[in-house]
Amino acid sequence: MKALIEKIQMYGKNLGNGILKVDSFINHQVDPLLMDECGQEFAHRFAQINATKILTAEISGIAPALMTGQHMGLPVVYARKTKPITMPDQVYLTVAPSHTKGRLTELIVSPEYLAHGERVLIIDDFLASGATILGLVRLAQTAGAEVVGVGTLIEKSFEGGRRALAHLGIPVESLVCISSMDNGAIVFCD
């Protein structure tokens, strides 16, 4: 998606070790109009999958998921990383390694909002190793829901996430693909 590529070219920073700093328009500071455009694009790409719910992970997945939900008219559930007191005792919980945090994080969803038979579209900011998204897939499957698509803003193709998701046999869409971040560069896929 052209607008997102341009933002990355202008404001994205390669911090090394595969970490792309996009906190002036995606996380920490968010550009709502850009996120809206991304949500519209996801809604277009996933118009045919008959999703009934959007699932994401806090925190930085919330903005693109919310805008996608708005355009598709679907509720958005974000997996929590800590269990708030408003959540029931019995929850769906899995752990996933966090690349940017260097440790395992929990992903928790209340059974109230993820039900048997739902058709789940997963939206997140990054597709890197796929670990977070596979965690969300496990949560959905535990609930008896079916994951019918995965959409991410930025795919780092060199981290293998697409391969890790291939066995699911569902559409995986990224709005921008980066093929290399070696030597301080940000190289977009052909």
Added chain:
Amino acid sequence: MKALIEKIQMYGKNLGNGILKVDSFINHQVDPLLMDECGQEFAHRFAQINATKILTAEISGIAPALMTGQHMGLPVVYARKTKPITMPDQVYLTVAPSHTKGRLTELIVSPEYLAHGERVLIIDDFLASGATILGLVRLAQTAGAEVVGVGTLIEKSFEGGRRALAHLGIPVESLVCISSMDNGAIVFCD
């Protein structure tokens, strides 16, 4: 705001101790269309304050802040509760007591996204004691920015937040006001 009152009447749960469970449409599960309506209402109410930026706190402030930012054409900054590795070493940090967590939480903003002279509109989900919002005010003031308005989805007037913000002398707008949650009830203000 009528749509939000109706949602609370239908799906809100009084968990006791002043805690209102709204995680089927505001946090955990989010209703994007309702949040969009709330954002539109905030944009209407704050049309005259010439804000240059919206500030909120992760996690549950993000949805209403993002939608308000979309309608006002303003960037949204959410204060982080932990410092990610993409953030510079030198940050603005304050602590605020969390009612629902029963402990102090940190609120952290990068100086990159909160600058001297900015006119800040604070948006959050709840106005309870006002502690989180006063924390955001301190961050803005430390950055040399001016807070020009506060908007919250739900005010619990019995917790005194509006009084705690009065000295700021700025408009404080809530879309719904709850005057009592005694004995399991949810009583809306007149």
